[in-house]
Amino acid sequence: MNRYRILSAMVGGLVLILAACGGTVSSTTFATVGAEISDEPSQAESAGPSESAEPSEAAGDEATVRLVQFEFDTEELTIAAGTEVSFVNADAAAHTVTEGSNGEASDDPIIDEELEQNKSTAFTFDEPGTYEITCLFHAQMNMTIIVE
Ligand SMILES: [Cu+2]
Missing domain, CATH: 1.10.287 (Helix Hairpins)
Structure with missing residues (x-):
């Protein structure tokens, strides 16, 4: 210098x-x-x-799903392959974001993250398909993500 x-x-x-x-x-x-x-x-x-x-913000698609009032705020989300989905726990309780349904994980879940209050996790859906997402703690919390 x-x-x-x-x-x-x-x-x-x-x-x-x-x-x-x-x-x-x-x-x-x-x-x-x-x-x-x-x-x-x-x-x-x-x-x-x-x-x-953050050039990745402009380059790739992004979506956000909030977990609030013991629900995913989006029942069905359709995204392009390669989209990064952020799951934000904005609820008063801990939840999980788990591939599966009715509170049970699928055999080999692509995502299984526990989220404390105010925590978030991001997952990039690269493979086209239909993914059921549930919360292991609350069987009524379910959503579907369709990757095109
Ligand atoms: Cu939950």
Whole structure:
């Protein structure tokens, strides 16, 4: 960092000298040097914003299912393959998000997550098909996800 400060101070000084002389002869040379130096910190800065921009949000489809009042808030959800579904427990009790029906998991559930209050989990449905989702704690909690 110190090296860059010294360099940019030098460039700044040179620019000042050039400006004082009113010379435009070799200003392109100094402009190039300045650009090279300013590249370094701007690259580090741009890493932050581009990470928080979450390009995956724009690229892939997303859907949200809320668990509230001992129900999934969506009975039937139709999504495109590759859609990431977020299950959000907005209820006063813990629930599970489990492939199965009437409170029983299917043989080899693709998803079986317990969610405490205010917790969420996300699952990407890559394979087309019809998926029954239930809560192991509350047999009446059922929904269907259709992946096209
Ligand atoms: Cu439940």
